[in-house]
Amino acid sequence: MAKVPGTKGLNLDESLIFERSRKGRTGFSLPVEDQDLREISTSHVPAPLERKDGLDFLPSVSEVDVVRHFTRLSSWNYGVDSGMYPLGSCTMKYNPKISEAAARRPGFANLHPLAPESLSQGALQLMYELQQFLAEIGGFAAVTLQPAAGAHGELTGIKMVRAFHLDVHGRPRKKVIIPDTAHGTNPASSALNGYEVVEISSGDDGVLHAEQVREAMDEEVAALMLTNPNTLGLFEEHIAEIAGIVHEKGGLLYCDGANMNALLGKARPGDMGVDVLQFNLHKTFSTPHGGGGPGSGPVGVGKVLEPYLPVPVVTHKGDRYHLDNDRPKSVGKMRSFFGNFGVMVRAYTYLLEMGPAGLTRAAELAVLNANYVKSRLEKYYHLPYKKICMHECVLSDKMQKANGVKTIDIAKRLIDLGFHPPTIYFPLVVDGAMMIEPTETESLESLESFVSAMKQIAKEAKTDPGIVKSAPHNTRLSRLDETLAARNPVLTWSKHD
Amino acid sequence: MRYLPHTTQDISIMLHELGFEGIEDLFAGIPHSLMLQRDLHLPGPMSEPELNRHLENLEKANPAASCISFLGAGAYSHAVPAAVDAIVSRSEFSTAYTPYQPEVSQGTLQSIFEFQTVTAGLLGMDVANASMYDGASAAAEAVLMAKRVRRNITRIVLSAGLLPEVGRTIETYVSALDLEIIEAPLSGEGILDLGALSAALDKDTALVVQTPNFLGCIEDMRSLAGLAGEKNAFFISFTAEPYSLAVLEPPGSFGVDVATAEGQAFGNPVSFGGPYLGLFATSKKYVRRMPGRLVGLTRDGAGKQGFVLTLATREQHIRRARATSNICSNEGLCALASLVHLCCLGPEGLARAARISRANAEYLKAGIAEIPGFSIPYKASTFNEFVVETPVPANDLVQESTRHGILPGVPLNRLKNGNENRLLICTSELHTRQDLDNLIRVLKQRGA
Ligand SMILES: Cc1ncc(COP(=O)(O)O)c(C=O)c1O
Numbered sequence: 001m002a003k004v005p006g007t008k009g010l011n012l013d014e015s016l017i018f019e020r021s022r023k024g025r026t027g028f029s030l031p032v033e034d035q036d037l038r039e040i041s042t043s044h045v046p047a048p049l050e051r052k053d054g055l056d057f058l059p060s061v062s063e064v065d066v067v068r069h070f071t072r073l074s075s076w077n078y079g080v081d082s083g084m085y086p087l088g089s090c091t092m093k094y095n096p097k098i099s100e101a102a103a104r105r106p107g108f109a110n111l112h113p114l115a116p117e118s119l120s121q122g123a124l125q126l127m128y129e130l131q132q133f134l135a136e137i138g139g140f141a142a143v144t145l146q147p148a149a150g151a152h153g154e155l156t157g158i159k160m161v162r163a164f165h166l167d168v169h170g171r172p173r174k175k176v177i178i179p180d181t182a183h184g185t186n187p188a189s190s191a192l193n194g195y196e197v198v199e200i201s202s203g204d205d206g207v208l209h210a211e212q213v214r215e216a217m218d219e220e221v222a223a224l225m226l227t228n229p230n231t232l233g234l235f236e237e238h239i240a241e242i243a244g245i246v247h248e249k250g251g252l253l254y255c256d257g258a259n260m261n262a263l264l265g266k267a268r269p270g271d272m273g274v275d276v277l278q279f280n281l282h283k284t285f286s287t288p289h290g291g292g293g294p295g296s297g298p299v300g301v302g303k304v305l306e307p308y309l310p311v312p313v314v315t316h317k318g319d320r321y322h323l324d325n326d327r328p329k330s331v332g333k334m335r336s337f338f339g340n341f342g343v344m345v346r347a348y349t350y351l352l353e354m355g356p357a358g359l360t361r362a363a364e365l366a367v368l369n370a371n372y373v374k375s376r377l378e379k380y381y382h383l384p385y386k387k388i389c390m391h392e393c394v395l396s397d398k399m400q401k402a403n404g405v406k407t408i409d410i411a412k413r414l415i416d417l418g419f420h421p422p423t424i425y426f427p428l429v430v431d432g433a434m435m436i437e438p439t440e441t442e443s444l445e446s447l448e449s450f451v452s453a454m455k456q457i458a459k460e461a462k463t464d465p466g467i468v469k470s471a472p473h474n475t476r477l478s479r480l481d482e483t484l485a486a487r488n489p490v491l492t493w494s495k496h497d
Numbered sequence: 498m499r500y501l502p503h504t505t506q507d508i509s510i511m512l513h514e515l516g517f518e519g520i521e522d523l524f525a526g527i528p529h530s531l532m533l534q535r536d537l538h539l540p541g542p543m544s545e546p547e548l549n550r551h552l553e554n555l556e557k558a559n560p561a562a563s564c565i566s567f568l569g570a571g572a573y574s575h576a577v578p579a580a581v582d583a584i585v586s587r588s589e590f591s592t593a594y595t596p597y598q599p600e601v602s603q604g605t606l607q608s609i610f611e612f613q614t615v616t617a618g619l620l621g622m623d624v625a626n627a628s629m630y631d632g633a634s635a636a637a638e639a640v641l642m643a644k645r646v647r648r649n650i651t652r653i654v655l656s657a658g659l660l661p662e663v664g665r666t667i668e669t670y671v672s673a674l675d676l677e678i679i680e681a682p683l684s685g686e687g688i689l690d691l692g693a694l695s696a697a698l699d700k701d702t703a704l705v706v707q708t709p710n711f712l713g714c715i716e717d718m719r720s721l722a723g724l725a726g727e728k729n730a731f732f733i734s735f736t737a738e739p740y741s742l743a744v745l746e747p748p749g750s751f752g753v754d755v756a757t758a759e760g761q762a763f764g765n766p767v768s769f770g771g772p773y774l775g776l777f778a779t780s781k782k783y784v785r786r787m788p789g790r791l792v793g794l795t796r797d798g799a800g801k802q803g804f805v806l807t808l809a810t811r812e813q814h815i816r817r818a819r820a821t822s823n824i825c826s827n828e829g830l831c832a833l834a835s836l837v838h839l840c841c842l843g844p845e846g847l848a849r850a851a852r853i854s855r856a857n858a859e860y861l862k863a864g865i866a867e868i869p870g871f872s873i874p875y876k877a878s879t880f881n882e883f884v885v886e887t888p889v890p891a892n893d894l895v896q897e898s899t900r901h902g903i904l905p906g907v908p909l910n911r912l913k914n915g916n917e918n919r920l921l922i923c924t925s926e927l928h929t930r931q932d933l934d935n936l937i938r939v940l941k942q943r944g945a
Pocket of ligand 1: 295297824825
């Protein structure tokens, strides 16, 4: 068996930064105040509006304190740079360092969004080209880069759908159809747009069938929202027929593009009848997830939805790039300025380094890796859908449950063995789901090491279930009590706690 | 390809395991008619040196980035200690995701807990979440929350002093709800007209106010709070320039229901508009109605202190269509940058930076007011941003000043259609006395 990396590491304890605070200690280096300026300044503050608490919630610490504190905290984290992070649906692939350097270039980082367009042509060109690249990859007529994350892209996309119906049919329609395998953001984004969510079930083979859609489809349906490949890692093979059914009743087809990593250069949603899709640049285009963000969720649309894109859109005329705000049918604005530009720079850099053949290769190897892991583990873990998967595979704890070992235990035990756990208990249609997305940046050795860890756990579940159920054992903290946290929430620190 | 570790031999071993001849076989699940029959039309691949050259060329086409800048209007430059980037560059932070598995995410979780503490403190509120996409979307989510908390709300009153982009974002977010949106006008002083506002408010309204407003003017929050209280309106504040919180009483002390802000100025570069982060804080009684992630204190099996994501039953992955918000990924790393930045500054540093920013604005204001043809149209007090009436279109001034390497401000009509002879000028502790004098000198050349 291949070696697993998990051991007990060196773990330093660290209190809250506030507990390091000592009056008189400072961590800043700022110009000394000019006394005459200070006088002009203070004489103008309306006294009743002046802050009086001395900002005493901020710690007084030296730079050494700050750097040690956060360096210690960082050592309690597991990132993609620590090892394999097969968190399904999140595409935790390696994040290139050149992209980090690119976003930090002063010509990008120090560029103010309201600087004259004529002096920001480089940034506008980058955005324009990224719009074009994404349109080509997805098979769309136009792209907005404005949304800050996938869910924000969904909200934007469904808003455009709503604007389209209002404009073309004189009313927004009432419902959005969503399959039971969908991510929670899909129903939430639809509901925020005032739509009633109609959930339909996928077939026994894990994909959506035309009959189901035909039954649910009527002229009150604004859109069908599906994810392709879906969250079981399966390609929605009836998508073209489904698109036909939806379009026939005047509805639109929304595709959640969180799983585009499987399709790069192989197939394009726009060619399958999809009218609108959000890309997740932090997944497919390798920008770091940042412990929760920032992401970027550009939306691609077909011709019918182009008039409704949020403003501004970057356009190109002659040798000039321009921010076009003059779009009377636009849904409006989803946030300030133009989107998460720093994330766009990273994705653009990645796209150029990979090139078309490299991107296609990435999709192929992502799919190869997922199928390999599935194949190596299906003897040890229940595999609910026995067919070729795309970029991820879903297993369950059915075989381990007999010994009282559940998905959560398997996940925690994986931590001991040196891996980040997969996504667990999602999708909801599989009881005790473990959704494994290795991504293309994992080598055969790394997959084998993960397989060894999973096999060891399957064995332990039979021979020593206690060690799995009480995992993790190697971390600084053992399993944390989530019920306690929710019962009496303590969400901020105060001196008296 | 350096990010793809597979050797030809690895691939054949793997295909053999799967019983396939070639990788194409793995795509058999996609109907042939849906497969792309050509290569993508994209540039690349580029080697690292080629790519760096290309990026350098794009960078050079952004000369605005190296000007001395007096631009603000929702994006602010301040002095950021190098320690901030050193910490956020640690890939243990940057390459992790949402801390779903707390035992391998305590670094992220504890830092979010500290961020929530600092954010709540700054805004003078009980609780804050782990960040929203940006200030504008945070304000919009506050309006959605108002409607959840008080079903009777039928009207949203937006201060005319809100950054136009923020108002527009709110309008877009609520477009599917049946809500009337009205704008409360400003007086000639540059702050909200209390009489007009009073007429617009009642118990069925939510009020959104920005202070300092987008003209830079400090609103009379005490009177506004009095009005909102008297009319029992749901009161939401928005802060565009969070350094102002160092010198002004926080929104919490005026009894707002939700305080929102753009947090970019704390440790995040202006970066052509993003990524930034929205600050969102409210009072304890609304905790379960809040959007966004929350981190709470707990204990592990051995009783040791630790942190977890909590109150998740509000969120989309549990509550789906009935979630308080659809937000999933937020702006985690930007929030970390803000936290590290604020820890470095501490109470003294933040206050000093804020005072210098303000003093620089006052110095400029006085200097510019003396130039024939220029004047200061609004009399209300300001923090670090103020409007100047210019003798020629502000846009012309911008074009001319850039020839001297100065971006003198944002023409107001770039933000909102209207008077083209108005320029919004913003200062910070980054400006030296010489920068200020240079701006005055350049403007003087255009004086009447
Ligand atoms: C299938 C799917 N859709 C949508 C989302 C939401 O994306 P984001 O977190 O960027 O908002 C996710 C993210 O986890 C996802 O996995």
